[in-house]
Amino acid sequence: MGISKDRIKFNVGGRLFETTATTLANAGRDSFFGALFDDGWNLSPQDSVIFVDRNSDCFAVLLDLLRTGDLNVPANIPERLLHREASFYCLLDHVRSARWGPFDGNRLRLSDSVKGTSPGDGTAIRAGPDGGCCVAHGSVVHVYDWMLEEHSPINLDYQRVNDVGWIDSDNIVLSACERLGRGDGGMGLFSSSSGDLRYKFQVSHENQVKSYTAGALSFSPDYEIFASCKGRSNEYGIGVWDQITGKQTDFFYESPGWSLGDADKLQWLNGKSCLLVATLFPRKDNCYISLLDFRDKNMVWSWSDIGSPMAIDEKRVRDAIAMEDSNSICVVNEFEDLGFIDLRMYGGSVRWSSRSKLMKSKMPDEPCYPKLALHEGQLFSSMNDSISVFCGPDWVLTSRLRRSYGGSICDFSIGGDRLFALHSEENVFDVWETPPPPII
Amino acid sequence: MSNQKKRNFQIEAFKHRVVVDPKYADKTWQILERAIHQIYNQDASGLSFEELYRNAYNMVLHKFGEKLYTGFIVTMTAHLKEKSKLIEAAQGGSFLEELNKKWNDHNKALEMIRDILMYMDRTYIESTKKTHVHPMGLSLWRDNVVHFTKIHTRLLNTLLDLVQKERTGEVIDRGLMRSVIKMFMDLGESVYQEDFEKPFLDASSEFYKVESQEFIESCDCGDYLKKAEKRLTEEIDRVAHYLDPKSEEKITSVVEKEMIANHMQRLVHMDNSGLVYMLLHDKYEDLGRMYNLFRRVTNGLLTVRDVMTSHLREMGKQLVTDPEKSKDPVEFVQRLLDERDKYDKVISTAFGNDKTFQNALNSSFEYFINLNARSPEFISLFVDDKLRKGIKGIVDVDVEVILDKVMMLFRYLQEKDVFEKYYKQHLAKRLLSGKTVSDDAERSLIVKLKTECGYQFTSKLEGMFTDMKTSEDTMRGFYGSHPELSEGPTLIVQVLTTGSWPTQPAVPCNLPAEVSVLCEKFRSYYLGTHTGRRLTWQTNMGTADIKAVFGKGQKHELNVSTFQMCVLMLFNNADRLSYKEIEQATEIPASDLKRCLQSLACVKGKNVIKKEPMSKDIGEEDSFYVNEKFTSKFYKVKIGTVVAQKETEPEKQETRQRVEEDRKPQIEAAIVRIMKSRKILDHNNIIAEVTKQLQPRFLANPTEIKKRIESLIERDFLERDSTDRKLYRYLA
Numbered sequence A: 001m002g003i004s005k006d007r008i009k010f011n012v013g014g015r016l017f018e019t020t021a022t023t024l025a026n027a028g029r030d031s032f033f034g035a036l037f038d039d040g041w042n043l044s045p046q047d048s049v050i051f052v053d054r055n056s057d058c059f060a061v062l063l064d065l066l067r068t069g070d071l072n073v074p075a076n077i078p079e080r081l082l083h084r085e086a087s088f089y090c091l092l093d094h095v096r097s098a099r100w101g102p103f104d105g106n107r108l109r110l111s112d113s114v115k116g117t118s119p120g121d122g123t124a125i126r127a128g129p130d131g132g133c134c135v136a137h138g139s140v141v142h143v144y145d146w147m148l149e150e151h152s153p154i155n156l157d158y159q160r161v162n163d164v165g166w167i168d169s170d171n172i173v174l175s176a177c178e179r180l181g182r183g184d185g186g187m188g189l190f191s192s193s194s195g196d197l198r199y200k201f202q203v204s205h206e207n208q209v210k211s212y213t214a215g216a217l218s219f220s221p222d223y224e225i226f227a228s229c230k231g232r233s234n235e236y237g238i239g240v241w242d243q244i245t246g247k248q249t250d251f252f253y254e255s256p257g258w259s260l261g262d263a264d265k266l267q268w269l270n271g272k273s274c275l276l277v278a279t280l281f282p283r284k285d286n287c288y289i290s291l292l293d294f295r296d297k298n299m300v301w302s303w304s305d306i307g308s309p310m311a312i313d314e315k316r317v318r319d320a321i322a323m324e325d326s327n328s329i330c331v332v333n334e335f336e337d338l339g340f341i342d343l344r345m346y347g348g349s350v351r352w353s354s355r356s357k358l359m360k361s362k363m364p365d366e367p368c369y370p371k372l373a374l375h376e377g378q379l380f381s382s383m384n385d386s387i388s389v390f391c392g393p394d395w396v397l398t399s400r401l402r403r404s405y406g407g408s409i410c411d412f413s414i415g416g417d418r419l420f421a422l423h424s425e426e427n428v429f430d431v432w433e434t435p436p437p438p439i440i
Numbered sequence B: 001m002s003n004q005k006k007r008n009f010q011i012e013a014f015k016h017r018v019v020v021d022p023k024y025a026d027k028t029w030q031i032l033e034r035a036i037h038q039i040y041n042q043d044a045s046g047l048s049f050e051e052l053y054r055n056a057y058n059m060v061l062h063k064f065g066e067k068l069y070t071g072f073i074v075t076m077t078a079h080l081k082e083k084s085k086l087i088e089a090a091q092g093g094s095f096l097e098e099l100n101k102k103w104n105d106h107n108k109a110l111e112m113i114r115d116i117l118m119y120m121d122r123t124y125i126e127s128t129k130k131t132h133v134h135p136m137g138l139s140l141w142r143d144n145v146v147h148f149t150k151i152h153t154r155l156l157n158t159l160l161d162l163v164q165k166e167r168t169g170e171v172i173d174r175g176l177m178r179s180v181i182k183m184f185m186d187l188g189e190s191v192y193q194e195d196f197e198k199p200f201l202d203a204s205s206e207f208y209k210v211e212s213q214e215f216i217e218s219c220d221c222g223d224y225l226k227k228a229e230k231r232l233t234e235e236i237d238r239v240a241h242y243l244d245p246k247s248e249e250k251i252t253s254v255v256e257k258e259m260i261a262n263h264m265q266r267l268v269h270m271d272n273s274g275l276v277y278m279l280l281h282d283k284y285e286d287l288g289r290m291y292n293l294f295r296r297v298t299n300g301l302l303t304v305r306d307v308m309t310s311h312l313r314e315m316g317k318q319l320v321t322d323p324e325k326s327k328d329p330v331e332f333v334q335r336l337l338d339e340r341d342k343y344d345k346v347i348s349t350a351f352g353n354d355k356t357f358q359n360a361l362n363s364s365f366e367y368f369i370n371l372n373a374r375s376p377e378f379i380s381l382f383v384d385d386k387l388r389k390g391i392k393g394i395v396d397v398d399v400e401v402i403l404d405k406v407m408m409l410f411r412y413l414q415e416k417d418v419f420e421k422y423y424k425q426h427l428a429k430r431l432l433s434g435k436t437v438s439d440d441a442e443r444s445l446i447v448k449l450k451t452e453c454g455y456q457f458t459s460k461l462e463g464m465f466t467d468m469k470t471s472e473d474t475m476r477g478f479y480g481s482h483p484e485l486s487e488g489p490t491l492i493v494q495v496l497t498t499g500s501w502p503t504q505p506a507v508p509c510n511l512p513a514e515v516s517v518l519c520e521k522f523r524s525y526y527l528g529t530h531t532g533r534r535l536t537w538q539t540n541m542g543t544a545d546i547k548a549v550f551g552k553g554q555k556h557e558l559n560v561s562t563f564q565m566c567v568l569m570l571f572n573n574a575d576r577l578s579y580k581e582i583e584q585a586t587e588i589p590a591s592d593l594k595r596c597l598q599s600l601a602c603v604k605g606k607n608v609i610k611k612e613p614m615s616k617d618i619g620e621e622d623s624f625y626v627n628e629k630f631t632s633k634f635y636k637v638k639i640g641t642v643v644a645q646k647e648t649e650p651e652k653q654e655t656r657q658r659v660e661e662d663r664k665p666q667i668e669a670a671i672v673r674i675m676k677s678r679k680i681l682d683h684n685n686i687i688a689e690v691t692k693q694l695q696p697r698f699l700a701n702p703t704e705i706k707k708r709i710e711s712l713i714e715r716d717f718l719e720r721d722s723t724d725r726k727l728y729r730y731l732a
Helices: A021-025 A032-036 A056-068 A079-088 A092-099 A358-362 B024-040 B049-061 B065-089 B094-116 B118-128 B133-146 B149-167 B174-186 B189-218 B221-242 B247-268 B275-280 B284-294 B300-321 B329-350 B355-369 B375-390 B396-412 B416-432 B439-453 B455-481 B513-529 B562-570 B579-586 B590-601 B649-678 B683-694 B702-714
Strands: A007-012 A015-020 A050-052 A109-114 A122-127 A133-137 A140-144 A161-168 A171-176 A186-191 A197-201 A203-205 A208-210 A213-220 A224-230 A237-242 A248-253 A265-269 A274-279 A288-293 A298-304 A319-323 A328-332 A338-342 A351-353 A371-375 A378-383 A386-391 A396-402 A409-415 A418-423 A429-433 B543-549 B555-561 B576-578 B609-612 B623-626 B636-638 B680-682 B718-720 B727-730
Touching: A007 A056, A015 A021, A015 A056, A021 A032, A021 A056, A032 B049, A032 B094, A050 B049, A056 A079, A056 A092, A079 A092, A079 B118, A122 A161, A122 A418, A133 A161, A133 A418, A133 A429, A140 A161, A140 A171, A161 A224, A171 A213, A186 A213, A203 A248, A224 A265, A265 A319, A274 A319, A319 A371, A328 A371, A371 A409, A378 A409, A386 A409, B024 B049, B024 B065, B024 B094, B049 B065, B049 B094, B049 B118, B065 B094, B065 B118, B065 B133, B065 B149, B094 B118, B094 B133, B094 B149, B094 B174, B118 B133, B133 B149, B133 B174, B133 B189, B149 B174, B149 B189, B149 B221, B174 B189, B174 B221, B189 B221, B189 B247, B221 B247, B221 B275, B221 B284, B247 B284, B247 B300, B275 B284, B275 B300, B284 B300, B284 B329, B300 B329, B300 B355, B329 B355, B329 B375, B329 B396, B355 B396, B375 B396, B375 B416, B375 B439, B396 B439, B416 B439, B416 B455, B416 B649, B439 B455, B455 B513, B543 B562, B555 B562, B562 B579, B562 B590, B576 B579, B579 B590, B579 B623, B590 B609, B649 B680, B649 B683, B649 B702, B649 B727, B680 B683, B683 B702, B683 B727, B702 B718
Parallel strands: A007 A050, A122 A409, A161 A213, A213 A265, B555 B636
Antiparallel strands: A007 A015, A109 A429, A122 A133, A133 A140, A161 A171, A171 A186, A186 A197, A203 A208, A213 A224, A224 A237, A237 A248, A265 A274, A274 A288, A288 A298, A319 A328, A328 A338, A338 A351, A371 A378, A378 A386, A386 A396, A409 A418, A418 A429, B543 B555, B576 B623, B609 B623, B680 B727, B718 B727
8 A cells, every 4th residue: 555645744732733634635625634635735745744833732633523523622721722723724613513412402511611700699691593592691791602711791880781692693682671760671682702781672652762671582483582670650561573674563562461571481383373372470479371473463372370379389481482383372380380371272271180299398598480491392491400302192200400500590591502501609600412323 | 190191112022032143134036036036037947946845934934925926926026027028029929929928928927826826825825815826927917918008908909819810711820819718817817817817799780780780781581590600600610619619609799790680670571582482482491590599689589489479360361262263162172271281380390499480480370360250151161172172082191180280270160169060061061972981081070070069069070970880770670571572662761860960951752652662661760760750852962873764775874863753753654744844843943943853854964854945044934855865875864953052152151140049049158157156247257258268169259248247147047136237247
C-alpha cells in the first residue's frame, strides 16, 4: 500500500497531528479547514507540516469529533475552553449537535445545574429554540445560550415579569405588570444577546392606545402572539399581535361571568386553530378553561368548576394542557392526580385517575403547584422536586426526573431538545438532555 | 420651584478593557491589509493562511471587529477603484475581456479574503447583523466598477452593440458575452434587471419597431410571418446562450408586440397575401405560421378568427344565394361539402384543431346555410341522388363518409322539419319506384337522424320501411291463395299506411279491365285478412311493365307509369284516339294526362305514340296514334314521366304550407308542456322557452307562437292574468 495522497500533518501548539483531507472535509466549507483547503491558498507540499497556534488538547478533541462525529471531552478540558477553540475553527455547530441527541423524555440525563443569582422566587423558565433558556425572576430575565453562558440580563426596572417566550433564538417577548399611574407594563420584544428592548407591543381599545398588564403568552406558527391582557374594567381579554409587523391584529373581550384576562395559561392548538385559555385556582376562586376561535370570535368550548360539589374540594385544577391527538384536556391537582376532560363534549366533567394518595402524607414545607407539559406524545408533570414522564394511550408513568437539592420545582420547559427545570430554592435550574444515540 | 437647574447625574458604565499593546490592532490590520493587496496582485503564494486567519480572529476576539470590517471595506474599495481605471483604459474590443478578467480575479480574491475573515463573518457580522463578506464584496464591485460612471454606460453600450451585431448577422463571442452577463446575474436580480435587462428590452423594442416597419412595407404577409418566426427563434436561442432564462418571456413578448401585435390588422388584411388570400389559395403552411405567431399575442387569434368568419360568411352567402348554383341541388350541396372539407383541413392542419375555430366554422355554416330557404330541400335531394344511383359501385365505408358529411350539414339547418318533409317525399319515391340502391345505406342514415333528432323524428320514416316489408309478405300471401293468377298480368301492390307517407290526394282513374279485375281480387283478399281497413288506390304513384308489338314486329317491353299504361292500353282497341277520347276513357286529371301524353309522344327516341299535329305541347284538339315505326336498340324501354326533379313553384308553396300546418300542433304542445310545469309565465319568457324547446326541429316564429297562444286561450287551455295582461296562467 502506498502512502495515501490526502494525508495532512498539523503542528498544533507544538504537538504533531496527522489526519486526512477526507476527515477535515467533514468540517464543511464554512470552517477553518474548509477555507484552508481552498485552491487559492498555496498549501504546503505533502510532507510539510501546517502550523496552527492553538491549544493541542482541544484540537485533539475536535479532530476526534470530525473523525467519529462523537464529542468526548476529557475532564481536564474546561467546557469554555473547548467552546472557545471550536469557535476559532468555526466548529461550534458541530459541537452543539454532537453534544446531545434528539429529545426523548425516557432517556434524559442530567447534564448540568446552573446556580441562580437573583433574589426572589423564580417566575418562569423557558427553553429557547437552539438549546438556550431564559429565567424570569421578579423584574429580571436571565438569558443563557446553549453553552449555558449567561448574556446580559433583561432588567425591567421593578416591573414584575409575568411570562416570557422565545420568538426565535435572537428575540424574546416579555409580558409585565402595569404599575398604576405609570402607563408602562405590557409586552416588549428584547434581544436575547444584548438584552436591549427592540419593540413595545401596544393595545388599543376603540382606537385609543391604552396601558395594560400582560399575563400568559402563546405563539402560533402563523406568526401570531397571544397574550392575556388586563386594562381598565372593560378591557380584559386576549390580545393578538403579528410577530412580523408588531401590530395588534385582534382582541377577544372577556364576557361577564367568565375569565380570560387573568389567564394563567394560553396554548395555541394548531390542528383546531383555536386558543386554549385557562384561568386556575388560586388566581381565581374557580377554574375557567375555554377554547377560542378567533376567525369568528367564538368561544367554541368551555369548562368551569363553578357549582361543583364541595366534597371534591381538594381536587382543584392547578394546571391544564390540551392534547389534540386524543381530543382531551389533561388537568392536574395539587396531589399530582391527573384528570381528563373530553373536548368533544360540551360541559363534560373531569375523569380523575387517582394514582397516589400516598403523596399527601409527605407534602414538603414549601409546596409548588404542579405544572404540565406535552412533548411529542409524552406528558410531563412536575410535583415537588421531581418531574414524572407519562407515555402511551393510558398515560403510564414511565420515568421520573429528580435530583437531590434545590427544593420544589416551580416551573419547567422543554425546547431545543433539552428540558430545563427551575427550583424554588436557590433559584437553581437543571438541564436535562438525551445522550447521543448508542455506538451500535 | 427654585430656578436652580437640576443637576444631571451621569454614571459611566464600567468597561472591561482588554489590556493589549495599543498599537496591536493597527499592526495586525497592517498585516491583513498587506495580504489583501497581495491577494489582489495575485501574489498570494507566500501568504500563510493560518497566520492571517489567526490575526483576523484575534482582532475580533479583542473587540476590533469594527476596525477589521471597515478596514476590509476600505481596502477592497480602493482596489476596485484602481481596477475600474484599468478596465476603463482598455481599448475597443479588449474592454469586455478586461472587465471579465478583472471580475474573475475579484471573485477569486473575494473568496480568499472571506477565508481569512471567516471568523469575523461567522461571529462579529452575525451578531451585529451587518452585510456578510461575500455579498459585501459583490456590492462593492457593483458600486465601484459596474456603476462607475466611465464604465457604466460604456459597458451597456458595448453589450447592446454586440447584440445588435449578432442580429444583423455577425458572429460574436458568445462565451464572453455569457460570462459578462453572468456577472450581472451574480450581482443580484435587481442589478441584472436594472443595468442590463431593461435597457436591452428597450433597445430590442426599438430595433424591432424599425425592422417590422421595414418588413411590412416590403414583404407580403407570408414572408413577413416567416421573418417574424425566425426572429422569435433567434431571441429564444439568444436567451438560452447567454441571458437569464427568466428573460425569455420578456424578450419574446417584445418581439411579439413589435412584430405581430402592432401590425396584426395590417397583416391579416394584406391584399393578395393576407389571411383571405391564404385561405383561398390553400397556404396551409403560412396559415399554420400565422396561427402559431398570433396565438402569442392578446386578441391575435380573435383577429384571425373574425376575419376567417367574415370571409366564410361572405363566401357562403354568395354560394347559397347565387341563383345559378341553386339550379343543380346536387352540385349546390357538393359545393357546401367541399367548402366544409376544406376548412376542416385548414383547422386541423394549420390551426391545431382549435376548438374556437371549429365553433366559428360551425356558426358560419349555420349562418349561411339557412340564408337559402331551400337548403333543406337541396340536402334531401343530394341524399336522394346519392342513395338513388350515386352509390352504385361505392364501397360501404364511402357511403358512411358521405352520409356523415351530410349529417354535418343537416345539423346546421334551423328548419329540420322542412328537411324531414322533403326527405319523406324523396324516400317515398325511392322506395315505391324500387330505386333504392342500398337498404343498408338508407337505414344507416335513418339511424343517424334518429341519434340526432330523436325517435319522433324518424318514426314515420321507419314506418315506411315496415310498410315495404309487409307489402312483400302480403303479395306472397295473395298469390299463394290465388294460384290461378300465375297466368295473365301480375299485380304488385304496396300497402302504405296513411300518415306515414307523404299523402297526395288520390287521383281516380279508370284502370284497364284486366288490371281492375286483379285489383278487386286483391282488395277482397286484403280486406278479408285485415278487417276494418280501407284501401285507396294511389294510381298516380304506380308503374307498369307492358309488352308491346309494333308495326314491323318489333317487340319491346315498356316500363311506364300507371297513367301511361292506362293510355297505352286504349290503343289495343283503337288505332287513333283524340285527346278528348283519351280523357273520357281514362278520367285522368288534365294536368297529369297532358304530362303523361307528352312523355309518350314528344320525347325523342321514346315516342311510342305519335301526335297530330306534331308539336311540343299537348292541345285539347290533338289526336294520337301508335308509332308503328318505333325502334330502339334496347328490348326494355323506360318511358319516363316528365317530372320536374325540383319542385314546381305551387308545389313548393304547398310543401311550405304543410310544414307550417304541421308546426302548429308542435308549438301548441310545447306551450302546454311549459305552462303545465310553470303554471304562470309572462309573454317574453314563454316565447323564449318555446323557441328553445323547438330548436332541434325548427326555428319557431314568434308571431306564430303568439297566434298559438291566442288559440289556446280560446280553447281554455290558458288564460290571461286579470291584472297583468302580459301574464298567462295555465288552466288545468
